Amino acid sequence: MGDWNLGLGTLREGVLSKLADLLDNPKCGWRQLADAVNEQPRFRCSEKELMSCSLQVLSAKGSPSRLLLAMLADRACSLGFLLQCLKKMEHREAVQFLTATVMEQIRITVQPQSQRVPEGGRVVLSCQASGPLGLGYQWFKGKEEVLNGSTPELVLSPVTVNQQGYYICRVHQGENFVFSQWAQVCVARSDSSSAGSSSGFMLSSVSGLRITQQPRHMAIAEGDTLCLECRAEGNPPPQYQWYHNKQPLLPANKPTLKIPCVTTADRGQYSCRVYNLYHEVWSDQVHVEIGPGFDCGDSWVENTEGFTLMASRQLSQFYATDKVALLMGNMNYQHHRQLRAPMADVHELTNLLRQLDFKVVSLLDLNRQEMHSAVTEFLLLLDRGVYGLLYFAGHGYENYGNSFMVPIDAPASYTSEHCLWVQDVLQRMQERETGLNVFLLDMCRKRNLNDDIIPQPGPLKVTANIVFGYATCVDAEAYEVNKDDLSNGIFISFLKQRLMEDEKVTVMLDRVAEDMGQCEITRGRQALELRSNLSERRALTDRIQSSDCPAATSARNLQWAIAHVLPESRYLQFECGVKVQLGFAAEFSNIMIIYTRILEQPRDIVSCCAQLSDFSEGVDVDLKLTNQESPRDAGSLLFTFDAAARPELPSLYTRLRALQRLQKELTFTVCLHYQYSSMDEEVQEKQMVSVGKPLVAKLNLYQPRLPRSFSASSSSDLHTFSLPESSSFPEGLQSSIPASETSSLGSASTCWSYYSPPGEVHGSARHVNVPEETFSPEFLERDAPQPLSAESKSLPHAHLEDLSFQFHTKQNFHSC
Template sequence: MAKIDENMSLEHIPLAIYNELVDELNKNSNWQVLACCVAEHLGYQWNAWLQSLEQNLSTTKTPADNLLFELNIKMCTVGILCTLLRDSELGSVLSVLHHPEPAIIVKHPSDDMECNSLEISFGQHLYLSCKATGIPPPSYQWCHNNIELQEQQSHELDIIINSCDQAGEYNCKILQITKDEETVNSVLLTKSVFVNISRMPVFIQQQLPPFLEVKEGEDFIIKCIAHGHPKPCYQWFRDNTSLEGETSNVLHIKQFSSKYEGKYYCYINNGVNEVITEKSYIMMDLPREKAIAKIALIIANGNYENHKCLETPKNDAAKIGNLLKDIGFKVMCFINLSREEMRNAIKVFSQVLTEGVYGLFYYAGHGFKMQESYMLAVDAPTHYLRTNAICESELLAILLQNDPALLVTILDMCQTVPPKEYNPHIHNEVPKIEEYKSRKNLRNLVQAYSTSSHRPSYERTSSKYGLYAIHLSKYISKNIPITKVFEEVGKSIDKQLKGTERNQIPMFALTITKPFRLTDAIYKGNSSPMLNKLNKLIAFSNKSFEICFKRTDITAKCTISLFMEPYLNVIKVSVHNLEDLEVNFFNSEDVTPNNLFQDKNSKNECWIHNPQKCQGLIISISKNGTHIDVIREHVENYIPLILKSINNN
């Protein structure tokens, strides 16, 4: 029942009630809701109707005033206004004109359901709704197992199920509070809905760290996070032995010592399935080594003159080289070297492998095994002998002579024996064995191989990278002991391989006794003369200069850059500012094999392999197919100096 006569026109509403009515309509834009309801009844365009109500406003005249004025003109009474407010569900405004009415639940959460229970899976939304009427309008508070849910105070509940704890009873508490919010008139509870969470397999949300170093005497904690329904159960293991009493998702070891080192993992099950976390290698945090310098020599042989060409070595070597640069290595990287070029590059490398220096040698290409491992140069003849290749003992004899602090050699190649029917002479060849020595009893050597003796090493035609390089690149720049790098590479490959590729079994051998890491820091201070010399040898920056075609007096810009990082022996030559002319490049003298390449799709650039052999680059310009001028440019003057050191001429 209305507080005042329902037949009273709006203009006669007592001033105090009128002002309160205006205030409530202006709150939260309630006037717009009422105006839209009126527009629907009268057939108005609601947007134009709303705009008209917002005109001619002042400090004393509001949109609500304008709306009530328009309703009064249209002979609206208090009773009609109460009906409009009820239709608009504006209970707070209606309470200004109407006496209180007790709250009534008109819709329970279970009304639209066949029964009062739901089964929901993880990740799904739980959506429930209810409805109550009354004056003043009731408020809502959703509850779960009789506990109020924070920030769930609308007539709708919409939450995502992501925990087993969310199963149980849901209902809504309906509260009717006086307008001054001091007195609760009534409290009603809707009918309950019971939520069951579907049985769900365990899945691991947070894995263990792959490696963890702990100082002696300190505590360490590792944990995994898993979800599933029913709740998962946990059991921790170290080196495949269960740890008694460790049955939570957190493992806490106090006062760590070497006896606790090992591989930890957690077995998890919930009756639906079972899973095992990744293994975490927990090791002692030992004092760190430091290097005077860290230097790498990387060689990728793929374009063989007399043997099957390989696609992936150039990508493998580039990836490994760039990763080593990221952890502080100075990198000498070359592609497609002859035997003499390989030997010369190794000699230059050996000169800087002095005491305190970390050295790393990586080779990707063809190789074979005859008592020891041999790397095959790109100029090897069809029926090659051992003398046409670089053997591992020769490599070590050169690199170890100055006692580097650490030497790592990685041979990413086949270790198969050349077949007698194809290459019989190599089996009759008397091998020359190089003796390699170190004054420090070789306590500084790691030898790694992409495959074991007499086994192949694979590259996949569908992959940009070779199999071994893919897995080596995952670990070579990680901050872990060098021994762990190759352990993890082997495990990673073994985990992936199937079928015939099981023939590729990586291996490594080592004689080190210190906790070397490829990420070890470098001493700050003055570099040795040999290191300064190396910096000058491998230094390179893009060069740009003008070239002038004298006959036509045409000037252009020439830029020399590396064709592919981090290779030092392949440069790109680009000519600019000749948009309407055709540019072609030629060697000034015949070079065998040809080392100059020009992409048909590129009108103004070429790339040169082993530019130190170039005796001048001929740059020719044409227009509409007619030659108009030519120039000879000595690009070999702009290349890294180290290329002249490895030149076999």
């Protein structure tokens, strides 16, 4: 097949799967493709569709890229447009694969030959090629196209001295083309002097550029010298330019690339561009791994997924047995100045970490008990080799090298007794034998004069896997940018530009520090401080390779899912004939949005709306912001709703906060207000609804946790645990648990647990829940309005230096 106008759906399944494999990466993959296709409005993907793609990673065989390609195929995306987008992304592997698959290769079967003829003679240069129908030919003398040179044979008769030189033929079909080898035409003058001089002219057959020696994959230790070599031949002589991670290295314009005393920043992909006046070729792209104690004597091979491996042992890539992140943002303090940035910051970081396959729990506005409980449950998700990341945005302080996170209920003169001690969390994380411990603390580090206590942490293990990223220096403040209704902390404004980079964590954070140091408004006021003992090249982009115990991995996935279960969307039928849809969306792990909309109403009813009221005790809801016409009016600054598609089906929105404090099942009343055309008075009908405990409410974080001992043997906790009988797992999740595991899925003291107070009853059909990461069928209906979608309004990195904010005014900048 050679028609680029054919649809994407015409490709074979094997071809689509291979293309999806090439695009399933965070750096140059499906998200970049989704951005590239946006130039055509009909191919634009909604936030819901992108989230659906992202959540494919939760399935063992799921592929975000494969789902995106299916969406594009359904919208009749052509192969030509897909190729154009892949070129725009500079994804060379995908471009080459698609071109080779779609377009039959053009092959030169007869090459033009160099010739030496007398002046006035006849020269015939022939070039023949095989390939798709409709091949075209273009002849060039040097860089200039030859007039009338559009056939397989170029005839020069009678030939003149001005026509001697190098000739080449370009064979093309559509956007696909190849060049023949160069052929030299030498013309000898008729006079003797000229003939004598031309007799010494060396006639040679000049071919296009050809690489004779390719660079090779390497693994070396830090401090060694990196040496890569690429050799080529051609006429004119070739020139060279080396590239590292697609960026040119300067100066690096020789066949041999040498970098003395390498560091982990030098690891990555290397390639060489070879070119001359008329042509260019690229060498193979090779991977260079740099780490402690690598044995360079082993050979390299390439597996079917394209990853470079050592033949004797895998050294090219570290991996995590799982990735878990707890993000906490405190804004609405009871006795201290309110903050604005944590909501947008936690939201930004949640979206980015999910793209890196992290299981993320995002919580806003926690008191002391809730912070302790959340951290305890977070620690229980950790295990041998797991990457654990803890992020906190809010008020904080540091005394004597100890950092403390301040909860929202801390008194005016708080001490360490009222706060969460970071070093204690670190010690407990180490006991879980994690592969990487990352702390990102977006808070002030000023001294707390009210606190004279010097806490004594227990002995820390000697493990080279700890990274601390402080948003500011010791005894300094952290700042947030106030803009419109949303804010971003300075730290996240820069971190989000670098977080997805495939670099060692410390290298990535170093670059964030450099970016902050180059910004005019942060220079001299706030500087990132990095503390680390990480000796391995561990990166947040490392792939997940499950441990030897699949039961523990499955259990961890299910236990994490407990805290991310939304109520099932439902339909309420009222006696008057009105049908109401009740839907749910998660803004954070402890904040949920409920919406109602009228699906059906009799013709004699002229006005109708469904409002929520009488919420169960404990739920945090601002009654002034309930039943609003948009999520923004309901208090959500991060969600938008496009009702333009179905203006006849308006919705009302209510935002529920602090679900972690919900002690009983969530119940509320749906009150239907309607009016008949023949009546002036409004009529009401009510239905009571109970939706169980949504999202993080199931964890009962308001309850104190029993003291737990995390020993080295505790890494087996997830291997032998049991689910409470009252667990309300979704049916789909329950069916995936082997029978042998459902009887032994951990106790409350050994897992990210589900707590069921006495008297709670679950398990009925109306309490069945679905995970946050899945969408109800009505969201996918063509006639349904667009779903709730996350829309970032945070301050872009590129605009930071353009702002005229001043710190001393405290109007646009506030320290945490």
